[in-house]
Amino acid sequence: MANLxxxxxxxxxxxxxxxxGAELARRARTSRPTLAAYEHGVKSPTLETxxxxxxxxxxxxxAVPVPSFEVVVDNRGxxxxxxxxxxxxxxxxxxxxxxxGFDLRVFAxxxxxxxxxxxxxxxxxxxxxxxxxxxxxxxxxxxxGG
Numbered sequence: 001m002a003n004l005x006x007x008x009x010x011x012x013x014x015x016x017x018x019x020x021g022a023e024l025a026r027r028a029r030t031s032r033p034t035l036a037a038y039e040h041g042v043k044s045p046t047l048e049t050x051x052x053x054x055x056x057x058x059x060x061x062x063a064v065p066v067p068s069f070e071v072v073v074d075n076r077g078x079x080x081x082x083x084x085x086x087x088x089x090x091x092x093x094x095x096x097x098x099x100x101g102f103d104l105r106v107f108a109x110x111x112x113x114x115x116x117x118x119x120x121x122x123x124x125x126x127x128x129x130x131x132x133x134x135x136x137x138x139x140x141x142x143x144x145g146g
Contacts, residue, residue: 004041010053011039017057027056074123088139108143111136 014024025035030053037043038053045053051061069081096102114122114136119129 006045006050007039007041010035010045010050010057013054013057013059014039017059019057024053024056028053072125072128075120076123088142104143108140112140 014021017024019027021035021039022032025032028035030049034043035053038045038049047061054061071079071081073079092104092107095107114133119126122129122132124132
């Protein structure tokens with residue numbers, strides 16, 4: 001199962017990037033038959049080998065947080081979904097794509113304003129408000145260095 005999963009990942013990267021199997025094998029300093037064995041789940045690449053193959057295709061192997069979600073009810077009784085895990089880099093990247101003049105320091109000041117809002121202003125249950133305030137407080141400190 002793990003062999004097949006790694007193989008599909010490598011093959012998907014190769015197909016998206018465009019090189020032939022022979023070209024990717026050459027770039028990654030392996031043989032075409034070995035690459036084919038990885039892609040078909042016959043052999044299992046080491047983490048180092050999988051990283052090298054993905055890099056040769058122009059990709060990187062990353063561990064990213066998987067968000068989980070919970071439905072919460074605001075103070076007016078309306079349900080909405082709140083993410084329990086936020087991908088900070090993804091939020092910044094999206095902001096940068098929306099605004100060519102995006103300034104991370106200004107953004108840090110902006111997210112710091114959440115402390116000014118009362119629990120009633122935010123309209124979330126107490127545990128969610130606490131998590132949200134803590135998240136933005138820590139993130140602001142990470143951005144500003146203090």
